[in-house]
Amino acid sequence: MLSLLPVLPIVIPLLSGAISLLFWRSLWIQRWIGVGGTGLLLLSTLRLLSEVERTGILSVQIGGWAAPVGITIVADLFSAIMAVLAGIIGFCVAVYSWYGVDERRQSYGYFVFLHVLLMGVCGSFLTGDIFNMYVWFEVMLMASFVLVALGGTPMQMEGAFKYVTLNLVSSALFLAGIGILYGVVGTLNMADLSVKLAQTADPGLVTTLSMFFLIAFGIKAAMFPLFFWLPSSYHTPPPAVSAVFAGLLTKVGVYALIRVFTLIFVQDVVYTHNLILIMSGLTMLCGVLGAAAQFEFRRVLSFHIVSQIGYMTMGLGLNSRLSLTASVFYITHHIIVKTNLFLVSGVIQKMRGTGDLKKLGGLYKTHPSLSVLFLIPAMSLAGLPPLSGFFAKLGLVIAGLRLEQYCIVATALFVSLLTLFSMTKLWAEAFWKPRPDVAEGEDEPRSDDEPMCLTMILPILVLALITLTIGIGAETFFNLADRAAGQLMDPTEYIEAVMRTRS
Template identity: 60%
Template sequence: MNPQIALPILIPLLAGAISLVFWRSRSMQRFIAVAGTAGLLLTALWLLTTVNRDGILVMNMGGWPAPFGISLVADLLGATMVVLTGIIGFAVALFSLGSVKRSHETYGYFPLMHLLLAGVAGAFLTGDIFNLYVWFEVMLVASFALLILGSEKAQMEGAIKYVTLNLISSVVFLVAVGLLYGMVGTLNMADIAFRLATLEDDGMIDVLAMMFMVAFGIKAAAFPLFFWLPASYHTAPVAVSALFAGLLTKVGVYALFRVFTLIFNQSPGYTHEILLWGAGLTMLSGVLGAAAQYEFRRILSFHIVSQIGYMILGLALFTPLALVGGVFYIAHHIIVKTNLFLISGIVQRLRGTYELKSLGGLYQSHPWLAVLFLIPALSLAGMPPLSGFFAKFLVIRAGLEAGAYGVTFIALLVGLLTLYSMIKIWAEVFWKATPSEADVDPPPSVGSKEMWLMLAPVVALGMCTLFIGLNAEPLYALAEASAGQLLDPDRYIEAVLGDTQEKTP
């Protein structure tokens, strides 16, 4: 038994429950938000250190051995994703102290934030395919409630699109789980992988693989069912947008990585070819959508879609270097994209709008904010020596080595168009002259304490981006070790089920 695996799930659940107890105390809820997310980050770091030292860890809930009970499994990929969840949760909690309205706090913002983090951590650590569905639904409930905080018209419209497409994804996921259980008689992912390897019904296996690809592709906002994301993410409070941008789609990407390396790896020439062109179309459609926008958060939302394509490309190529690039890209993007959304919130606080045409002059009035924007913006575009350069370099080099020249050209083109979008934001928000007073809403008053609380996580995440770019070796080594485990599913199966003699017939 390894009870520490459960801590990244239990801590946010406990923090959310305590927040409900102190419903009427705003100061206690805010304190619990910071303490709970800090606890999540510390236990996640402990878990990653242990997994890196001792190998894959397994915890069987209720004392029931796998595959009969529900297992929590922490390999390097899962543990890394939980650490990133802790980093983003802590950063957003700090930012929320200075940005979230009092009315939103009274509607349950902080308990819902904890519930969302628990769902994300649970999805990364579960070893049971139905339990993965359960954690997806926990995230859906919490994210929908966070999305409609304030109940403005734009929020409700975005929330309807968000929940409709995600419910369709959930239905496809649940049907696929039922069919899979009918085939193999188990829900434990390691046991599923073991049993599927002995079956000869390749046609039905491919059908199930496509169903899971559709379900997780929608969750990840991959082409063609990605439009729910840019229609909804820009409508929520900015702290919520940042939390969603950093984590939610990455759960769908993680699920694709987990399922298509562990379970559906029998015919990669078929499934991964579809993933390959899906990745190219996701990159292209997302970046073209961003190029047409002139609202800060809508541009960033479309770029989430385009960057998801790079991650899926790493999985689709299915080579050691490509998987290393995919894992590296996930880690880089979570930090960078969250930071960009947080910066957009500071811009809105200073100028009262997200519309680029109504912004300008921030380089002269707030040069420090311009520098803080350039770090994640140039990293997202893949400029050296920032983290995005190494992430893109690994994926593109893997594409060239695999002979996937068409999709590699798309990846290079998308990088240039991403740079164009970031330059557009820079020119409109920071470089051009401040518009006349008639064109700009009067900025709300900003207390120095609130501004520092908003700036602190932006600075910290910017430093993370610089550190990864200037010292990429630690993250590269971690990504390489994670990819090694993904390419050797027998290690995962043996860790969960024991040796061959202990596996169920």
């Protein structure tokens, strides 16, 4: 069964999705498969991580076709960590969706598409073939298109429209890049590409080519200047869907950037990685300034995704072992925290029926425990010790200082301050200030809040505990991230694992 381990994170969601399709009419069974399937996914990814951590990079040659010809599924530490995160988010959101997503959406196949989405995400993380990665991206995108439009309210249709358009343009560029890459090098296996590109005579062409990938993945990761689709679409679907999107989808773009720019395009580091660094800085700034101008819970959070993406790519742009370690750590921290914040916004929206900060208020008085659950991820996002975000930012800052990139470090610290301001704004408006008696343009706010249900609170609690654990046990997680970064910086082990003839 060990040979099957790296493909299990792809197989399990596919099977869960297929079985859910067979029970199209029974929501009850679909919910149970939703929770059970994602739970199994989480277990399999944890097993995968422990196996990779113990024995080194695992690879499977699909169909028994040896590496440069066939498709290789390969799990190094970075992939395995990402897969575990996908498992955690998948499981928490599936539990949350039980009551967090309305029955009408569930009857249109919400859970099926959640499984397909997770399959695409895990596939993108685990594949060792660039064209195969394109296919997984498309699988993930198709599912996300449906999820973002599911339910069909006018707002959602508009959001979906922008989301779909920008992502299709990005896919077309990605495909074009793959085509030219194949024309130049004659292989699609990423390890093989790494070997062969190191010997090519024409680094200028390769650098030009890398821009295709930078733009394609940059759109998906919502980097400056290509991020506008994200804040206009992420707040439209139900909170559970935004939570998965916020946690996983943009991070697939970041993963792809890191993978491609550490393994394949390392010919002209001065040019490409400095460009990434500049883009990162601008991404941080634009995101956080955009957030400052917003007064809707989830729109504020959406802009913060953009600004946080900048931190993750900053580690890539600095291109040292420490900075990549910080990036991996940052991604881990961010996925957990961001999903959690969106889940909290969903609970608030369900209770009060609105996400408009001007109409919210007084939640601390009525729901002190929920407020604490909001405060943990919010302060972690801003980077207050001893929460996970602090160590993530500390790592990046130290890495930046060691490389004497003072400009980006200053930007990062400044943006961090603004993030704190933004989170305080959310806290003050939604939780702290007294509840406005009569909202403008409405007759009277409802006097009673809808009761919270346990299945919606439990995932938030679990994610908050994970944040605390990452913060308190930061050293363990940092060491793991450090080893992952080591494998990224020196791809010899990766290449060897892929080229091994026997799987």
